[in-house]
Amino acid sequence: MTTETKPKKDLNDEYVYKSDWPELFENPQFIEELCEDILEPYIITKRWYGGKASALKYIELIDHFKIQDNNDAFYGLVLEVNFREAFVQNYFIPIALVTDQSFPQEDIITKIQLNDVHGFLVDATLLESFRKQIFEKILEGAKTKYKGLEFRRGRGCKDTEYISSRFLGAEQSNTSIIFNDKYILKIFRRIFVDQNPDYEINKYLTEKGVFKNTPKYSGSITLRFSDKNVITIALMQRLVKNQGDAWEYFLDQLKGIFKKLSEIHPDVTKIQPIGMFDKIDLSIIPDEIMNYCPMSFFEDIDQLALRTAQMHVALGLERINTQFTPQTYSNDYSVWLKNRLIYQFENRVNLVENNLHKLEGLRLELAQEFLDKKKEIRKRLLDFDESKLKGERIRIHGDYHLGQVLVSDHDFYIIDFEGEPESTIRDRKVKQPPLKDVAGIFRSFNYAVYSTIFNNMEDFRYTKEELFHFAEVLYSYMVTVFLRRYVKYVQSHNLSIGYKKEIKFMLNYCLLEKAVYELGYELNSRPRWAVIPLKGISRIINS
Structure with a gap:
C-alpha cells in the first residue's frame, strides 16, 4: 500500500x-x-x-x-x-x-x-489600521473579550490619541513601531511562556524611578492564560531622542584615534598596556596615549561606566519583590552555572576542532593554544567556589554590549533587557553577578577596537602585528577608566560586589565566559573574526 x-x-x-x-x-x-x-x-x-x-x-x-x-x-x-x-x-x-x-x-x-x-x-503590522487599533487599546488600557489578552498603559504614556505610526529602521529580531514620534512599541516575534525580561526590568526601573537612563515603560500587550502562564506580546516605551547606538559612536571615535596615530606614526611597540586594576584618573592618563586620543573619548567611557553602575544599583535596591531582591551566592547557583558553562565550552571545543582547516596565521595559532589548554580552561570554569564570594547576585542586563546603549548628547541610555539569545527564558532571569554585565561591555570594547582595525587596515601605516599591539594598549586604558568609575560608584552606594580579590576573580571568570560564548558565533558566522575571542581567552589563561 x-x-x-x-x-x-x-x-x-x-x-x-x-x-x-x-x-x-x-x-x-x-x-x-x-x-x-x-x-x-x-x-x-x-x-x-x-x-x-x-x-x-x-x-x-x-x-x-x-x-x-x-x-x-x-x-x-x-x-x-x-x-x-x-x-x-x-x-x-x-x-x-x-x-x-x-x-x-x-x-x-x-x-x-x-x-x-x-x-x-x-502581516498585520504592515497596515496602519492595525497599528492604530493596538495603540488605542494601549491608551485605553483595555482588556479584550478573548481569554486574557491584556492591553496595559504604563506611567511613561501621556498621550490621549493616535496621530501617526511608522517602522523603526530595518526588520530585526523583533518588529519596532514608532507611535506619535514619542513611543516605540516592540512586538516580540520569538515569544516565551513567561514574562519577557525586557518587560519586567523596564517596568520595574520605571516604577521605582531611581534609574532615569533607560526608556520609560509606557505600555504592554500580554496574553495571560493563568497567573503563571503568560506570554509578553509587546512592550511600549518612551522614545529616547538619540544619535544612534554606542557601537557606531565608539567605532567612529576609534577610527579617528587610529588615523591620528598613523599620521604621527610613533613606534607603538614601545607603548605598554596598563593593568586592569591599576588606578588611573582621567587627569593622569599619559601623553603617549593622549597624543592620539581626545579627552572626550575617555570622558565618554567614564560616563558610560557611571550609567552602568547606576543601573546595577537600581536593580539591587529591591527588598520586597522577590523577582528583584539581591541574593548571595549558593551551591545551587554554582551547580547551575558550571553545568551551563561546561556544556557550552565542550560545544566550542568541538567547533574549533571542526573548523581548524578554515583558520590560518594568528587565528590558527590561538585556536591550537585553545585546544592545547582546554583542560586548564575547563578547570577555570569549574573553579567557582561560592563559599569564598561575599558579593551579591542581582537581576542584570544579561546581554550588555555597546549595541544595547543609545547615545544622546554625550550621555547614554541602556535598552533591550531581553538577555542572552542562546539562553532559555528561565536562565535569563537567574540573578547573576553585576560584573557579568561589566565583562560584556569590556568584550564589546575589545570588539570595537579590533573591528576598527579589520575594517580600515589599509588606511593605517602599520603592520597588523603593530596594530594589534596598540589595540591591546588602548583597550587596557578603556577598561581601567571604566572600572575605576564603576567600582567607586557601586561601592559608595552599597551594592556589594566584593573587594579587590573577588572583583578580579569575578571579572576574569566572566570575561572568559563571554569570550567562550562569542567563539561559537564567530566560528559559525565569520571565522576571520574568531581571533578576537581567541585573543581574549588567551589573555585570561596566560595572565
Whole structure:
C-alpha cells in the first residue's frame, strides 16, 4: 500500500475556502494548510526567525485570538515550530486579510479566496489600521473579550490619541513601531511562556524611578492564560531622542584615534598596556596615549561606566519583590552555572576542532593554544567556589554590549533587557553577578577596537602585528577608566560586589565566559573574526 503525498502549492497559487474572514479559523482545512503549506515557506525568509541553522520539522498553531475594532478584524497567531533536532520555538504573527491587488508581492504571506472574495493574507503590522487599533487599546488600557489578552498603559504614556505610526529602521529580531514620534512599541516575534525580561526590568526601573537612563515603560500587550502562564506580546516605551547606538559612536571615535596615530606614526611597540586594576584618573592618563586620543573619548567611557553602575544599583535596591531582591551566592547557583558553562565550552571545543582547516596565521595559532589548554580552561570554569564570594547576585542586563546603549548628547541610555539569545527564558532571569554585565561591555570594547582595525587596515601605516599591539594598549586604558568609575560608584552606594580579590576573580571568570560564548558565533558566522575571542581567552589563561 502506498501513501500519496499531497503536492505543496506554489507561492503564486491561491488557497480557496468556503468561509468568510470572521469564521476562517473554524475551518479545519485552513488550519491544516496554514501550518503545513502556508507558514513554513513564509517564516523561514523572515529576519526575526531564529531557526535558520536547524531543520524545521513541522509547525503547529497552538493558539489564535481576534483583535477586533468596529470594522477591522485581525488575528494573532501563536505558533510552535518543531525542529528535527528535538527542540521547539514559539513565534507570534498578527495577520490580516487585504483585497488591495497592488499590495507589494514581497509582503504577501499567501493568496487566498474566501467564498467570492479574492485577497491576500499579510502581516498585520504592515497596515496602519492595525497599528492604530493596538495603540488605542494601549491608551485605553483595555482588556479584550478573548481569554486574557491584556492591553496595559504604563506611567511613561501621556498621550490621549493616535496621530501617526511608522517602522523603526530595518526588520530585526523583533518588529519596532514608532507611535506619535514619542513611543516605540516592540512586538516580540520569538515569544516565551513567561514574562519577557525586557518587560519586567523596564517596568520595574520605571516604577521605582531611581534609574532615569533607560526608556520609560509606557505600555504592554500580554496574553495571560493563568497567573503563571503568560506570554509578553509587546512592550511600549518612551522614545529616547538619540544619535544612534554606542557601537557606531565608539567605532567612529576609534577610527579617528587610529588615523591620528598613523599620521604621527610613533613606534607603538614601545607603548605598554596598563593593568586592569591599576588606578588611573582621567587627569593622569599619559601623553603617549593622549597624543592620539581626545579627552572626550575617555570622558565618554567614564560616563558610560557611571550609567552602568547606576543601573546595577537600581536593580539591587529591591527588598520586597522577590523577582528583584539581591541574593548571595549558593551551591545551587554554582551547580547551575558550571553545568551551563561546561556544556557550552565542550560545544566550542568541538567547533574549533571542526573548523581548524578554515583558520590560518594568528587565528590558527590561538585556536591550537585553545585546544592545547582546554583542560586548564575547563578547570577555570569549574573553579567557582561560592563559599569564598561575599558579593551579591542581582537581576542584570544579561546581554550588555555597546549595541544595547543609545547615545544622546554625550550621555547614554541602556535598552533591550531581553538577555542572552542562546539562553532559555528561565536562565535569563537567574540573578547573576553585576560584573557579568561589566565583562560584556569590556568584550564589546575589545570588539570595537579590533573591528576598527579589520575594517580600515589599509588606511593605517602599520603592520597588523603593530596594530594589534596598540589595540591591546588602548583597550587596557578603556577598561581601567571604566572600572575605576564603576567600582567607586557601586561601592559608595552599597551594592556589594566584593573587594579587590573577588572583583578580579569575578571579572576574569566572566570575561572568559563571554569570550567562550562569542567563539561559537564567530566560528559559525565569520571565522576571520574568531581571533578576537581567541585573543581574549588567551589573555585570561596566560595572565
